[in-house]
Amino acid sequence: MKQLFSIFLISFIGFSLQAQDAKKAKELLDQVSAKVKSYDNIVIDFKYSLNNPKERINQESNGNVALQGNLYHLNFMGVTKIFDGKKVFTIVPEDEEVTQENFDANDEKAVTPNKMLTFFTSGYKYSWDIPQNVKGRKIQFVKLTPTAAKDARKEILVGIDTQTKNIYTVIEVGKNGTRTTLTVNSFKTNQPLSKNHFTFTKSKYPNYYINKLD
Numbered sequence: 001m002k003q004l005f006s007i008f009l010i011s012f013i014g015f016s017l018q019a020q021d022a023k024k025a026k027e028l029l030d031q032v033s034a035k036v037k038s039y040d041n042i043v044i045d046f047k048y049s050l051n052n053p054k055e056r057i058n059q060e061s062n063g064n065v066a067l068q069g070n071l072y073h074l075n076f077m078g079v080t081k082i083f084d085g086k087k088v089f090t091i092v093p094e095d096e097e098v099t100q101e102n103f104d105a106n107d108e109k110a111v112t113p114n115k116m117l118t119f120f121t122s123g124y125k126y127s128w129d130i131p132q133n134v135k136g137r138k139i140q141f142v143k144l145t146p147t148a149a150k151d152a153r154k155e156i157l158v159g160i161d162t163q164t165k166n167i168y169t170v171i172e173v174g175k176n177g178t179r180t181t182l183t184v185n186s187f188k189t190n191q192p193l194s195k196n197h198f199t200f201t202k203s204k205y206p207n208y209y210i211n212k213l214d
Helices: 002-038
Strands: 042-052 057-068 071-076 079-083 087-092 097-102 124-134 137-146 153-161 167-174 179-189 209-212
Touching: 002 124, 002 137, 002 153, 124 153, 137 167
Parallel strands: 097 209
Antiparallel strands: 042 057, 042 179, 057 071, 071 079, 079 087, 087 097, 124 137, 137 153, 153 167, 167 179
């Protein structure tokens, strides 16, 4: 009877600690989400890496993105994407081509850079992970486990600067062994952006082919 009680007590304590960790992790993520929504705009310089040892893939790229509400201006891997609130413009200088398409706000699969900063609000189980010291900054990691069985990701680790409550890094680990890492090199807020920063200006691309998909 004593042994049974001990097993029950250990299990109860373990479950309670897991629940506390999950609550603590969710509270930190909620603080991050609230902080993101409080800014007029955000400008980020980042590094993106993709690694899959099995397929011998190891790639690194740098990029930058400006966010204002749902509007964005993204430069990544030689391609520029601009969302003006209604249409998405993908500019490919190598091909001298611009693709124009409508944005469907009701499409749950539609991805915007803005969602990358608040993607964790639902669809995951949360747990408190390890802290790290990065150049004098305390980065607290939170582990997210997707609740959807069909999700190709095994887990996501979100590293958060505990002082600023801004995301420092996001690491996605796929079920197939693929590991992608996005690291923020520079995180600036409330910048003096031009009025046309989130507008596609056709005159800047006089010789480009405009491919309208809408």
